[in-house]
Amino acid sequence: MSIVVYCENIEGNLKKATLEALTYAHKMGSELGLPTYAVTTGEPLTDVLKQYGVSKYVEVSPNVPADTSLLAGSISFGFEKLNGQYLILPYNSTGKSIAGQLAVKCDAGIVSSVNALPESLEPLRVSQSLFAGKASAVVQVNTAKVVLALQSNAIQPEEKPVDEISGELVILDSLSQVELVKQEMLSEGIPLPEAELVVSGGRGFKGPENWHILEDLAKELGAATACSRPVSDADWRPHHEHVGQTGIAISPNLYIAIGISGAIQHLGGVNNSKTIVVINNDPEAPFFKAADYGVIGDLFEVVPKLTAAVQAFKSKA
C-alpha cells in the first residue's frame, strides 16, 4: 500500500499547492508506515520529488489532455499501479475538475476542501472547510480507498529528502472528442487564486481612476490585485478579480483589504488567508473583527505611505 500524490508539472515547476500535498502525504505516511509515491503529468521533476520524500513515481502520458475524464483515468491507472490506498491532490483548478472523477474511478471515498492533517487514522477522520470558511466539519471516511483534495494552506510545505527515486512512463489511450480550442489569460501578472500576497480594494476607492494607488502597493509587494463585489458589479474592475462567496475564494499568506467594509459574503471568500490586514476609515467596519492588523485612516493617505514603507523595507533587504 502507498500514499499517492498527483503532481502536475506546470511549466517545469510543481506549484506550492502540490508541495503542500506532498508534505501532507509524507506526514500521513509516516504515521501509517506507508511510502509516498507520485503520479505525474509532464516531466516528473525527480529532484523536487526526492526533496519532498517521493521514492517512486508513475509518469502518465498524454500530458494533461483537454478531456479531464482522460486525465482522471490516467491518474487512477497510476494510482492502482502504485498500489495506492490514499490519493492526495490540491483542490485547485485542476483538482476541482478531477477530484470527484477520481473518487469514482478509484472507487474511493472523497473529502474535499480538507484543511488540516487527519484527526484520526483508524477510522480516518479529516477536517473539511465549509460554509465559506465559517465552519469546519470532521468527516469520517468509510471506504478502503480515499481521495483527499486539499484546500491551499492546509499545511506548510516541508522538505523530507530521500536519496533514491525510481519511476516509469505509462502511455495511455488518448482518444477523445473533446478539443481545446484556445486558452486566454485574462489578467497579466500573478493569477489571483495562486497568489501568496493579495491587495484588494472596495468602494472606499470611490472610482476606478484611483485604482493606481492600490496597484502601486501591489507592484511594490509583488502581490496580485483583487476587489470586492460592488467594485466588480460597478465595472471598476473585471469580474475575475472579485473575491468573496459569489466570486472566487482565496487563501493567500497575506490579504490586505483596503476600503472594504467586510460583509459576511466577502469574508467568506478570504477568511482562510493566513494574515489579514484591514485599512479602513470607519473604525466600526466589521472587517476589523476578522483582521490580524488594522489601520484606521483615510486610504488615500495611508496606502501611499504603506507603499513607501514597503519600498524602503525592500531596498534595505
Add this chain to the structure above:
Amino acid sequence: MNILVCIAKSIETTAKIVFTPDNSALDESGMQYIMNPYDEWYSLVRALELKDQVGGEVTVIHVGDASSDPIIRKALAIGADKGVRIDTIPQSAADVAKQLSAYLADKSFDIVFTGKETVDYNGGILPAMLAAKLKWPFFDVVSHLEYADDLALISKEIEGGVKVFKSPLPLVLSATKGLAEQKIPNMRGIMMAKRKPLEVVSAVDHATDTNIVSFSKPEKSKEVTLVDADDMDELVRLLHEEAKVI
C-alpha cells in the same frame, strides 16, 4: 434536445450558521433554504435558453424530501417543463451522485447542467462524480456556452484566464457566474408551475462512503492589532517579523 438540470437547496448566504448543542448537526430551526444560486441563476437559465434555441425539454431534478418541493416549483415557475424529486435525504455528494446516476441509467439526456458548488457546503464534488459515473465528458466552472452543428463550445474559467473547449454531446457541465443572467419568475410562470408535473421517485440504497461526525467553528475571532495610520514602517515590520508574510 433533452436537458437535465440538477438543482440543490442551500442555506441562504447571510444566514448565521448554528449547530445543535452536541455539534453533531446543523440547527435548522429558523434556517431558510433557497435554490442554490449557481443552479438557479446560471445553470437553469442557460438550459432554458438552450431549449429556446434548439427545442426540446428541460427537466429539473432534486434529491431531497418533500420540504424541497417549493424549490422545485420555483424552478418550474422560472420555466422548466417538469420536475423530478428523488425522495431521500442525501448523506453526501457521493450519495447524490449515486441517486442521480441510478435515475439516469435508463434515461437519455443530451446534456446535464449543475452549479459549480452549493453556496453552503462548497463541496463542488457532485458534478465531477456524476460525469464519471455516466462516463461523459465533464466541464466545470463554465462561464459561457454556445451550441451549433451538434457541438458545444464551452468556456471554462481557470486560474487567471479562460479555456475554450469544443465537445460533442452528451456532457456534464457545472455553471458559474457569466453563463446566464438571473431570471425572476413572473406571475404567469408561477401559475403555470402549479400544473406542471412533479414526479417523486424512490431512492436507491444510500452511499455511505463518508459521513459528517461533528461541526465546529473557528475558535474565536482574532484580536486585531491596530497600527497607527502615520506609522506604516511599523506595519511592514510586523508583517515581516511577527506574521512573517513578507
